Amino acid sequence: xxxxxxxxxxxxxxxxxxxxxxxxxxxxxxxxxxxxxxxxxxxxxxxxxxxxxxxxxxxxxxxxxxxxxxxxxxxxxxxxxxxxxxxxxxxxxxxxxxxxxxxxxxxxxxxxxxxxxxxxxxxxxxxxxxxxxx
Numbered sequence: 001x002x003x004x005x006x007x008x009x010x011x012x013x014x015x016x017x018x019x020x021x022x023x024x025x026x027x028x029x030x031x032x033x034x035x036x037x038x039x040x041x042x043x044x045x046x047x048x049x050x051x052x053x054x055x056x057x058x059x060x061x062x063x064x065x066x067x068x069x070x071x072x073x074x075x076x077x078x079x080x081x082x083x084x085x086x087x088x089x090x091x092x093x094x095x096x097x098x099x100x101x102x103x104x105x106x107x108x109x110x111x112x113x114x115x116x117x118x119x120x121x122x123x124x125x126x127x128x129x130x131x132x133x134x
Contacts, residue, residue, distance in 0.1 A: 006073040012048030012084060021048070021084045028108070032092035035108055038084045045083040045112075047072050055091060064089055067098050071105040078106060080113035 012018055025038030049068050051061045068087055079085070085108075093101070 006069060006076065009044060010046055010076060012046045012086065017046070017084065018048055018050070018086060021086050025084070025086075030104055030108070032090050032096055033104060033108075034088045034090065036086040036088070037112060039082055039115075040084050041082050043081055045076075045079040045081060045085065047076070047079075048084075048086045050086060050088045052088070055089065055094065060094070064093055067101050068105070070098075071102045074102065075106045075109050078109040078113060080109075083112050085109075085112070 012021070021036050021038045025036045028035040028037060049065055049072075051064050051068075053061070055061055055064060068089065072087070087105070
């Protein structure tokens with residue numbers, strides 16, 4: 001068994017899952033990346049990637065996705081359980097080196113794990129969701 005894999009069970013795959021993370025999750029802005037974070041309370045965490053066409057042609061976008069997937073694969077154990085995360089790079093990612101991308105993803109995932117430790121019921125919103133709160 002691979003020690004650092006990125007199986008389907010660790011990925012966001014369905015459009016409805018992406019929409020839920022975008023609408024209910026928190027947004028975290030980094031210099032070259034926007035991360036959408038949603039605590040789920042599940043046993044495992046899932047990560048999805050969206051790379052806008054505005055970043056370049058297919059070759060450029062695929063390279064960015066490969067780098068992000070590799071950074072996620074190497075740091076997946078740092079997330080901890082119970083998160084759905086979407087990583088969406090900005091144009092500034094084109095000037096970044098892989099080491100910078102890897103380090104930023106690691107820090108983001110460690111921040112999620114620390115946040116989950118501080119608030120074990122992070123998904124509990126008192127029976128209300130964000131859209132119904134005034």
